[in-house]
Amino acid sequence: MDKKELIVTALENGTVIDHIPAAKLFKIVSILELDKIENRVTIGNNLESKMMGLKGVIKVADKFFQPEEINKIALLAPSARINIIKNYEVVQKTDLQLPDQVSGLLQCVNPMCVTNRQPVASRFDLIDRKRGTLRCHYCERMLNLSEIILK
Numbered sequence: 608m609d610k611k612e613l614i615v616t617a618l619e620n621g622t623v624i625d626h627i628p629a630a631k632l633f634k635i636v637s638i639l640e641l642d643k644i645e646n647r648v649t650i651g652n653n654l655e656s657k658m659m660g661l662k663g664v665i666k667v668a669d670k671f672f673q674p675e676e677i678n679k680i681a682l683l684a685p686s687a688r689i690n691i692i693k694n695y696e697v698v699q700k701t702d703l704q705l706p707d708q709v710s711g712l713l714q715c716v717n718p719m720c721v722t723n724r725q726p727v728a729s730r731f732d733l734i735d736r737k738r739g740t741l742r743c744h745y746c747e748r749m750l751n752l753s754e755i756i757l758k
Contacts (some may be wrong), residue, residue, distance in 0.1 A: 616649075617695055618666055618668055618692040618695070619668070619692070619694065619695055620668065620669050620692060620693050620694070621646070621666065621667050621668040621669050621670055621671070621692050622666075622667050622670055622671055622672055622689060622690065622691060622692065623664065623665070623666045623667075623689070623690040623692060624664065624665040624666075624667075624680060624687055624688070624689055624690075625662070625664050625687065625688045625689075625690060626656070626658070626659060626662055626684075626686055626687050626688045627662060627663035627664065627665065627684045627687050628659065628662065628663070628684055628686065629652055629653050629654075629659075629661040629662055629663050631663070631683050631684045632650065632652045632663030632665070633652075634683055635663075635665065635679075635680055635683055635684060636650060636665065638679050638680075638683070638757055639672070639676055639679070639680070641665070641667065644667075644670070646667055646668050646669050646670050647667075647668040647669075648665065648666070648667050648668075649664075649665070649666040650663070650664070650665055650666075651663065651664040651665075659686070671691065672689070675712065677689065677701075677703065678706050678709060678712060679712060679757060680703060681703040681704060681705055681706060682705065682709065682712070682713070682752065682755060682757070683752075683757075684703070685703055685704060685705050685739065685752070686703070687703045688700060688701065688702050688703065689701040689703065704736065705733050705736055705739060705752075706733065707732070707733050708730065708731065708732055708733065709729075709730070709731045709733075709741065710728055710729070710730045710731075711728040711729060711730075711758070712729070712757060712758060713729050713731055713741075713755050713756060713757060713758065714729060714756040714757075714758055715729055715731075715743045715745070715746060715748060716748060716750055716754055716756065717743065717746045717748040719746065720743060720745055720746040720748065721745050721746070722743070722745055727745070729743070729744075729745075729758075730743070730744035730745070731743055731744065731750075732744060734749065738751065739751055739752035739753075741755070
């Protein structure tokens with residue numbers, strides 16, 4: 608019986624975002640605007656995972672994400688892991704977690720909030736890390752990660 612194998616080229620330098628919930632993969636591709644960069648991007652979705660069942664993986668050659676980009680990933684996939692690759696070796700692994708405070712990345716869902724009526728940057732405080740509950744600093748509206756709207 609012939610076995611067929613597909614090999615994905617290893618990264619010399621770049622970033623691997625691993626343990627992405629499969630349903631969130633393409634949202635992360637979109638918010639990071641990976642379709643607009645010239646770097647080599649490898650995307651795998653619905654891959655088997657012992658921990659998650661199904662997962663997504665994104666590999667981006669020669670790119671290292673900024674803290675704001677990492678916060679966006681954490682808001683959509685707090686269980687994800689960032690692996691930094693240099694000279695074909697993993698030099699850093701970071702398990703993501705929700706930031707204690709998020710400024711300027713989210714839109715408040717309250718249409719009466721000052722951030723939706725005036726040029727004021729939004730600001731949310733993390734209230735419950737386990738449940739993913741955030742509170743708007745200005746109007747005090749509570750929202751869960753499932754309700755967030757990224758700017």
